[in-house]
Amino acid sequence: MNLTGRHLIDPNDFTIEELQRVIDLGLEIYRNPSNYASLCKGKILGTLFYEPSTRTRLSFESAMLRMGGSVLGFSDSSTSSVSKGETIADTIRVLDGYADVLVMRHPREGAPKLASEFSSVPVVNGGDGGHQHPTQTLADLITIKNYRGEIANLKVAFCGDLLFGRTVHSLLKTLSRFPNVSFVLISPEQLKIPSHLRDEIILNNNVEIIETQSLEDHISDIDILYMTRIQRERFFNEEEYIKLKDSYILYREKLTKAKDDLLILHPLPRVNEINRDVDADSRAKYFEQAKLGVYARMALMALILGVIE
Amino acid sequence: MLNVTSIERGIVIDHISSGKGLKIFQKLNLDKLDAPVVLLMNVSSKVLGKKDIIKIQDYIDLDLRILGLIDPNITINIIENDQIVEKKNVELPVRVKGLFECKNPRCITSIDSYAESEFTLSPCSKTKYKCSYCEELTEYKL
Numbered sequence: 001m002n003l004t005g006r007h008l009i010d011p012n013d014f015t016i017e018e019l020q021r022v023i024d025l026g027l028e029i030y031r032n033p034s035n036y037a038s039l040c041k042g043k044i045l046g047t048l049f050y051e052p053s054t055r056t057r058l059s060f061e062s063a064m065l066r067m068g069g070s071v072l073g074f075s076d077s078s079t080s081s082v083s084k085g086e087t088i089a090d091t092i093r094v095l096d097g098y099a100d101v102l103v104m105r106h107p108r109e110g111a112p113k114l115a116s117e118f119s120s121v122p123v124v125n126g127g128d129g130g131h132q133h134p135t136q137t138l139a140d141l142i143t144i145k146n147y148r149g150e151i152a153n154l155k156v157a158f159c160g161d162l163l164f165g166r167t168v169h170s171l172l173k174t175l176s177r178f179p180n181v182s183f184v185l186i187s188p189e190q191l192k193i194p195s196h197l198r199d200e201i202i203l204n205n206n207v208e209i210i211e212t213q214s215l216e217d218h219i220s221d222i223d224i225l226y227m228t229r230i231q232r233e234r235f236f237n238e239e240e241y242i243k244l245k246d247s248y249i250l251y252r253e254k255l256t257k258a259k260d261d262l263l264i265l266h267p268l269p270r271v272n273e274i275n276r277d278v279d280a281d282s283r284a285k286y287f288e289q290a291k292l293g294v295y296a297r298m299a300l301m302a303l304i305l306g307v308i309e
Numbered sequence: 310m311l312n313v314t315s316i317e318r319g320i321v322i323d324h325i326s327s328g329k330g331l332k333i334f335q336k337l338n339l340d341k342l343d344a345p346v347v348l349l350m351n352v353s354s355k356v357l358g359k360k361d362i363i364k365i366q367d368y369i370d371l372d373l374r375i376l377g378l379i380d381p382n383i384t385i386n387i388i389e390n391d392q393i394v395e396k397k398n399v400e401l402p403v404r405v406k407g408l409f410e411c412k413n414p415r416c417i418t419s420i421d422s423y424a425e426s427e428f429t430l431s432p433c434s435k436t437k438y439k440c441s442y443c444e445e446l447t448e449y450k451l
Contacts, residue, residue: 110442
């Protein structure tokens with residue numbers, strides 16, 4: 001297995017074995033960080049953030065800095081040559097001479113794939129519109145592996161905006177490839193998972209998917225609860241939004257029937273969909289998830305840069 | 310009764326749903342061919358009631374992949390020496406490029422001319438194509 005020079009645009013770009021390799025290395029770095037503090041000395045990460053991002057960008061920057069590398073880039077397209085009308089292809093063909101690995105966030109779906117077609121260095125998708133967010137998936141997977149020991153035999157509930165949530169799409173596609181994983185998809189009717197994605201997952205992996213509007217009906221038999229924010233701007237009808245939004249807020253009292261080893265995850269940022277009283281529950285792992293995401297990104301960059309096999 | 314003579318060599322695109330012949334004529338750019346071309350419209354058909362037919366003489370090197378997208382009932386007859394030497398039904402192409410655009414307004418292909426999507430026929434739908442950039446499904450309509 002050799003990931004040197006590879007792009008990560010879609011989680012399906014990596015096989016299950018390759019994803020496992022990234023996660024295992026990430027956990028190894030997490031446990032022994034000093035062994036890897038100079039791994040990327042002399043390497044440069046280029047961050048191309050065409051839309052605002054806090055945690056993904058800083059997580060990547062932290063990851064590279066923790067391995068002794070350097071970072072350059074832009075975090076606002078209005079301050080870059082993009083504002084002068086430069087195409088992605090031209091930007092990439094310049095910046096791939098400045099950096100050894102590039103991470104791109106872009107509001108247009110498919111933009112990182114376009115970038116990868118013109119880049120001579122590895123390109124990582126840092127989130128493209130409502131499409132995919134594969135390194136958030138790595139953060140999710142490393143958290144599951146860290147707390148459960150394996151990524152298998154899981155009943156995973158996704159709750160909230162499943163239509164536009166790119167983190168959901170990436171993780172759902174990826175987990176469906178692991179052994180014996182089934183899903184409960186909890187959302188209002190207007191925010192159900194795109195039917196083509198659901199059909200493709202069922203067709204390719206023959207997994208069980210339950211679609212429902214009730215979190216309470218399933219809270220007692222799930223292993224992972226992946227929360228996302230219900231976004232007001234997605235609703236055409238304000239009344240409908242008001243009616244539904246509170247039913248997807250997780251309070252601690254809703255967890256009384258949940259399993260003791262449930263993992264509560266969230267890609268963050270949260271607004272109010274997880275009440276603060278849940279933070280004190282030992283099953284809430286979303287802040288650890290953000291932390292572990294740094295180590296997953298360290299492992300990813302080390303492997304695609306070829307500084308470790 | 311309108312009579313159109315048979316062609317000695319060329320292509321007959323038959324069983325076109327009535328009304329679609331002119332669109333196919335335009336999509337295949339047949340007006341630019343330097344060869345005799347006939348478009349017959351509203352011809353009686355036992356199967357379809359009415360149908361359109363296109364006959365192209367002395368020319369068989371046409372990209373006919375688009376026909377499956379337009380009308381799956383179409384049949385194509387290849388004529389050599391006044392005889393039908395090959396008769397085939399059209400199929401939806403598994404991969405297409407450059408024939409239509411992604412319907413997703415958030416797709417990079419809608420703003421960047423470097424991004425030309427290659428569409429793959431969705432295994433979950435008989436008529437929809439998945440964009441290679443955004444993965445949204447687009448149904449081709451003439």
